[in-house]
Amino acid sequence: MADLHYAPIILLVVCELLLFWADRHAPLPGWFHISVVVILAPVLVILPAALRKRDGDVVDDLRMELTGMQQEVAKAARRYKSLLEGAGNAIFVFNAETGALEEVNGLGTELLGYSKEELSSMEGRDLLHVDEREKFRSFVYQIKRRGMVSGEAMRFQRKDGSLFLGEINARLIDLRDEQVVHCILRDITQHDRVGREVQQRNRELSVLIKILTGITSGPGLDGVPQDTLVEIIDLFDAGGGTVHLLDADGKDPHLSVSRDVSPHLARLLGAFVATAPERFKTVRLAGGPSEDTLLQGAAAEGWSSLTVIPLMVQENLIGVMHLVHCSIPSYSEREILFLESVGKQVGSLVERNRLFAEVNWKSAELLRSHHLLEKASHNLSISEIKLKQNLALVEQANLELSRLDRMKNQFLGMVSHEFNTPLTSIISGADLLLKHPDCTPEDIVVLTAVLEGGMRLKELVADLLKLIKLEARGGEMAHVPIQLDLFLDSVKEQLKPQLVQRNQTVKLTQLEELPFFAGDRESLERIFAELLLNAIKYSPDGSEIEVTGEVVDSRALWERKATLDRFNPGFLKRCGDRCYLEVRVKDQGMGIPPQEQQGIFEIFYEIGEIRHHSSGSSRLQGKGAGLGLAMVKGMVEAHGGMVWVESGRGSTFFLLLPLEPEVSQPELF
Numbered sequence: 001m002a003d004l005h006y007a008p009i010i011l012l013v014v015c016e017l018l019l020f021w022a023d024r025h026a027p028l029p030g031w032f033h034i035s036v037v038v039i040l041a042p043v044l045v046i047l048p049a050a051l052r053k054r055d056g057d058v059v060d061d062l063r064m065e066l067t068g069m070q071q072e073v074a075k076a077a078r079r080y081k082s083l084l085e086g087a088g089n090a091i092f093v094f095n096a097e098t099g100a101l102e103e104v105n106g107l108g109t110e111l112l113g114y115s116k117e118e119l120s121s122m123e124g125r126d127l128l129h130v131d132e133r134e135k136f137r138s139f140v141y142q143i144k145r146r147g148m149v150s151g152e153a154m155r156f157q158r159k160d161g162s163l164f165l166g167e168i169n170a171r172l173i174d175l176r177d178e179q180v181v182h183c184i185l186r187d188i189t190q191h192d193r194v195g196r197e198v199q200q201r202n203r204e205l206s207v208l209i210k211i212l213t214g215i216t217s218g219p220g221l222d223g224v225p226q227d228t229l230v231e232i233i234d235l236f237d238a239g240g241g242t243v244h245l246l247d248a249d250g251k252d253p254h255l256s257v258s259r260d261v262s263p264h265l266a267r268l269l270g271a272f273v274a275t276a277p278e279r280f281k282t283v284r285l286a287g288g289p290s291e292d293t294l295l296q297g298a299a300a301e302g303w304s305s306l307t308v309i310p311l312m313v314q315e316n317l318i319g320v321m322h323l324v325h326c327s328i329p330s331y332s333e334r335e336i337l338f339l340e341s342v343g344k345q346v347g348s349l350v351e352r353n354r355l356f357a358e359v360n361w362k363s364a365e366l367l368r369s370h371h372l373l374e375k376a377s378h379n380l381s382i383s384e385i386k387l388k389q390n391l392a393l394v395e396q397a398n399l400e401l402s403r404l405d406r407m408k409n410q411f412l413g414m415v416s417h418e419f420n421t422p423l424t425s426i427i428s429g430a431d432l433l434l435k436h437p438d439c440t441p442e443d444i445v446v447l448t449a450v451l452e453g454g455m456r457l458k459e460l461v462a463d464l465l466k467l468i469k470l471e472a473r474g475g476e477m478a479h480v481p482i483q484l485d486l487f488l489d490s491v492k493e494q495l496k497p498q499l500v501q502r503n504q505t506v507k508l509t510q511l512e513e514l515p516f517f518a519g520d521r522e523s524l525e526r527i528f529a530e531l532l533l534n535a536i537k538y539s540p541d542g543s544e545i546e547v548t549g550e551v552v553d554s555r556a557l558w559e560r561k562a563t564l565d566r567f568n569p570g571f572l573k574r575c576g577d578r579c580y581l582e583v584r585v586k587d588q589g590m591g592i593p594p595q596e597q598q599g600i601f602e603i604f605y606e607i608g609e610i611r612h613h614s615s616g617s618s619r620l621q622g623k624g625a626g627l628g629l630a631m632v633k634g635m636v637e638a639h640g641g642m643v644w645v646e647s648g649r650g651s652t653f654f655l656l657l658p659l660e661p662e663v664s665q666p667e668l669f
Helices: 002-025 030-086 106-112 116-120 130-146 189-216 224-235 263-271 293-300 333-434 441-471 484-494 496-502 521-538 554-558 561-567 571-575 628-638
Strands: 090-095 101-104 148-157 163-174 179-187 240-245 254-259 281-284 305-313 316-325 479-482 505-509 517-520 544-552 580-586 642-648 650-658
Touching: 090 106, 101 116, 106 116, 106 179, 130 148, 130 163, 130 179, 163 189, 224 240, 224 254, 224 316, 224 333, 240 263, 254 263, 263 293, 263 316, 305 333, 316 333, 333 441, 479 521, 484 496, 484 505, 484 521, 496 521, 517 521, 517 650, 521 544, 521 580, 521 628, 521 650, 554 561, 554 571, 561 571, 561 642, 628 642, 628 650
Parallel strands: 505 544
Antiparallel strands: 090 101, 090 179, 148 163, 163 179, 240 254, 240 316, 281 305, 305 316, 479 517, 544 580, 580 650, 642 650
């Protein structure tokens, strides 16, 4: 107010300046200047006195106003304090720049468990869980940028270490010299829990509705197990899962749905479906027994637990839903009841679709049978006519067959007489000439060759006639009890000259305890002699030929079905539940290529070129006419058994001889 004392002087100077400016533009008379001075003089005298009086009044007014303002400020502070403490929520005020807490109400201290003194030394981020502090920094940045943030949820940590979920509504307040953040904090832990439970119930209800919709909407499993498994995995935070279904007989589980589970683990889970419990179960995988393949496989892939949800239909297990977890889940009673209900509903859906499929299949079969019956009725009359024609043809064929059989018998008799008679003359003549005293060494060589050739030819004729008789079912077999060990000793003794010539041995292994069996001794001698001669011929000098045997049942034979079907496709169908004597003759020869193994049992079949064939019987180049193994095959099958070969380093010939007689003899060749 002291500046007002200079106002008269300032007024006078301003007036003079105005007069000076006006006089320059339009000269004013002198009396005008004097008039202005006369008018302003009293003003200049009176104004200072008035101003001094007014200054005193203004100071008093200012003092009164200041006192009133102080009272209002104190009243406002009390009102703010009352509002702060009376608020229904925790309130925090912290510095926007430093993050230091500047104010907190009583509910804030009660919510967090700290005193006001403790809170005054803390920053806003110190009230949060460690994992939320980076989120708090972003929260402060948003407040500075936007001015306010509503409904932000973060986890807070009380003084005692317990956590709660808090919702923050914050506003930035500018106090000129600083900026503060005003925060209202609400504990929404219970509200969030209730909300999540409601959401969980809604999702569970949605799963059941989908399954029920699948049951009532018609046949077809498409998508329902897949959607159900995905929903269950999401609901219970599982890492993955599978659904395995059993077949209609409750066996042979197959994978229906898989989600985030490796094929290896899915196979392991499928292997345990048949032994799954009929109640909900949680299996701890980590630390399981080492012999449990499932626990080993699942734990190796990082899973910690397995939840087993049986799929039931009227107390019958028809499948299993598996859930795998990276941690150990904790299920409430209500959640267990829900999962068991899901298992029953999915089981009902699967069973309903199976019934639909069965009904549709039977309907289609009935329709197809109806069409076939109509067609059969139409063709029946045609078949009757054709049957009469076929009967006439069969009668004619029987007459022709009888004629051919008579011709064959005549041919066999002719061969037996016409071949053997001249061969006997040749052999006896050569033998007689060899004994003549006038034979020269050259004559002896020629006659010996003639004699050996005649004997070999006689053997071939005998073999050929034997094969023809076998094919024609000719010749009776005298079955007598035979003990294989003693029987093979006598056969080995007969072949002693050939073994000595090649410096070879025949080893009989594990034959002493084999049971007796019934067979034709002459045929069996020929069979084993032929096999041993084959082994002698194709094994190197000084080698060992091993003969072993054992008793095998039908199950062991079915395990070798692929091999047996190659050599005798109909054998396994005839063997039934009988036991067989399996004899193996193993040599150390060059082996037989796979593409040749079946052919060697055919008549006139020999491996190698025809130019290598000769009349020898014990040397590698002494190949015969290809009758030996064909005759072995015919004789063994005439006993109701079969023969085959396996080859690697050397060859092994297998013989199966029945320990019990066969009801009907097989077809040969």
